[in-house]
Amino acid sequence: MIQIKNLxxxxxxxxxxxxxxxxxxxxxHIVGLLGKNGxxxxxxxxxxxxxxxxxxxxxxxxxxxxxxxxxxxxxxxxMVPEEFSFPHISIQTYVKAxxxxxxxxxxxxxxxxxxxxxxxxxxxLNKLSHGQRKKFLIAFxxxxxxKMLVFDEPxxxxxxxxxxxxxxxxxxxxxxxxxxxxxxxxxxxxxxxIDKVVxxxxxxxxxxxxxxxxxxxxxxxxxxxxxxxxNVIHHEQCPIGQKIIIPATAGNESSIDLxxxxxxxxxxxxxxx
Amino acid sequence: xxTNQFFSFSRFYKLLKNDLLINYxxxxxxxxxxxxxxxxxxxxxxxxxxFNDEYFSIFGASKYKSIFILSLFGLGAxxxxxxxxxxxxxxxxxxxxxxxxxxxxxLSQFLIRIMAGLAIFLLIFWIDAHLARFVSxxxxxxxxxxxxxxxxxxxxxxxDFKMLVYGHxxxxxxxxNVTRIIYNTPFESWTISLVxxxxxFYLFSVRLFFQKLGLVxxxxxxxxxxxIGAVLMVGFSHxxxxxxxxxxxxxxxxxxxxxxxxxxxxxxxxACISILFLLPLGYFKLKEKQV
Numbered sequence: 001m002i003q004i005k006n007l008x009x010x011x012x013x014x015x016x017x018x019x020x021x022x023x024x025x026x027x028x029h030i031v032g033l034l035g036k037n038g039x040x041x042x043x044x045x046x047x048x049x050x051x052x053x054x055x056x057x058x059x060x061x062x063x064x065x066x067x068x069x070x071x072x073x074x075x076x077x078x079m080v081p082e083e084f085s086f087p088h089i090s091i092q093t094y095v096k097a098x099x100x101x102x103x104x105x106x107x108x109x110x111x112x113x114x115x116x117x118x119x120x121x122x123x124x125l126n127k128l129s130h131g132q133r134k135k136f137l138i139a140f141x142x143x144x145x146x147k148m149l150v151f152d153e154p155x156x157x158x159x160x161x162x163x164x165x166x167x168x169x170x171x172x173x174x175x176x177x178x179x180x181x182x183x184x185x186x187x188x189x190x191x192x193x194i195d196k197v198v199x200x201x202x203x204x205x206x207x208x209x210x211x212x213x214x215x216x217x218x219x220x221x222x223x224x225x226x227x228x229x230x231n232v233i234h235h236e237q238c239p240i241g242q243k244i245i246i247p248a249t250a251g252n253e254s255s256i257d258l259x260x261x262x263x264x265x266x267x268x269x270x271x272x273x
Numbered sequence: 274x275x276t277n278q279f280f281s282f283s284r285f286y287k288l289l290k291n292d293l294l295i296n297y298x299x300x301x302x303x304x305x306x307x308x309x310x311x312x313x314x315x316x317x318x319x320x321x322x323x324f325n326d327e328y329f330s331i332f333g334a335s336k337y338k339s340i341f342i343l344s345l346f347g348l349g350a351x352x353x354x355x356x357x358x359x360x361x362x363x364x365x366x367x368x369x370x371x372x373x374x375x376x377x378x379x380l381s382q383f384l385i386r387i388m389a390g391l392a393i394f395l396l397i398f399w400i401d402a403h404l405a406r407f408v409s410x411x412x413x414x415x416x417x418x419x420x421x422x423x424x425x426x427x428x429x430x431x432x433d434f435k436m437l438v439y440g441h442x443x444x445x446x447x448x449x450n451v452t453r454i455i456y457n458t459p460f461e462s463w464t465i466s467l468v469x470x471x472x473x474f475y476l477f478s479v480r481l482f483f484q485k486l487g488l489v490x491x492x493x494x495x496x497x498x499x500x501i502g503a504v505l506m507v508g509f510s511h512x513x514x515x516x517x518x519x520x521x522x523x524x525x526x527x528x529x530x531x532x533x534x535x536x537x538x539x540x541x542x543x544a545c546i547s548i549l550f551l552l553p554l555g556y557f558k559l560k561e562k563q564v
Contacts, residue, residue: 046366046564049366049370050369050370051366051369051370051563051564052563052564053561053563069369069374069375069560070278070374071277071278071281071284071372071373071374071377072277072278072372074370074371074372074373075372077370078370079366079370081363081366081367083363084363084367085361085363085364085367087295087296088298089294089295093294093295096294097290097291097294097295098291098371100287100290100291101284101287101288101291101371101372101373102372
């Protein structure tokens, strides 16, 4: 569980990135953290993981202050960063070296995911491609069974089949005890797995809504033209016509188009209530 | 449990195991490299020809001590390369997120780089010194006869750690033959050891203030500090002793006791203070480290 109250943060000699920022998310969610470049997504993830210290405000993650970096806190959070490096060892040795540090680590789960990702345990991590290394890191993260999993651009570098495997594995392995935060620009990669959307811009939350609530309020469709369609909240041209967001009517739900929703939010066409 | 958040033996053991599993090859190559380099330096420094019985220099305490001090640079480099995971932003994140306490992270590096490093260094030096002597003695030839010289053990002394507290030699009036070796007093030995220890702690702790090229920057910072200290001493010399010329340093020394003078005591105090100061400094720097 994350509780952020009145957070202020700025890097040295830079304008404030967050001021009076608050957020509360309970366990059992897969949250999509979206925002434009420089909105502060990665900084927020670093603050949550305790890698940087806020200047003001309070952050509580699983009842710990992240920056205290208490071992019990660190044993229950795993972060898959956008950029990473591995020592020159095999997958097997890496698992042997790091898994004992995570009390809830599930070896069988790891074996299953590695098999699904077609990764050999004997492979040297630094001889794998970037995508394969990322898949291993994702597999390891999920196998730690940490209460908090943080993914920064997890699908960057993954090929198309791997992206779909990632979605499948993530959904099947996450439990109600866990909270997963995924920060990404590749919104299409995660629109079927997240159950909550948080959009930040200029250090503020401009949209926070659960997917269920979004689809009960908004209807996403693709139409040949806008002619005869009233109440269009947002529309974008696409090869076969127009992608539109209109208010949902009772009993008429659609699949969410996260990219379209994001653009509508950024253009201030949609606000959370 | 509060104590568990600070130190847990089981977690510490896992951290050490983690370090060894990842870096065992690097440590192994370092030990092998140190062994070979140490042997080569010692062997090449030892005499291999006996010229005559009247004029020969003994390879003894003085030579062993000089080579030992030279070898300490190698140990210093190993210590200064502590916390290898702090060399880039990407590695720092993974290191700080490892589920162990900051104290455990700090202690593991201290144990590996300083405690184990020093113990293995002393062992390697001892083996190298004995091995180099053994090989040199077996190869020593007499200049006149070109035959193997069997009494080489008189020329190359057996290494003993006691030789490291060697002070100087007293000569007879002709200045050629050594009459006796004067070892450092216990106070001098302690002071020298503490100075080397504080230099090691400096390399270990100040490295935490730098990200890339930590060892190089740490050494540069030490040189800068030394230079500032020297300039201050020159300045004070000019201030309190107006007759001082140029970059000379003038220091009035007086005996505190029969074996301790004020300068030696000052060095001793500075070494003690820096030892007490540097480790907490490093620990808190690691604790406050951010990406």
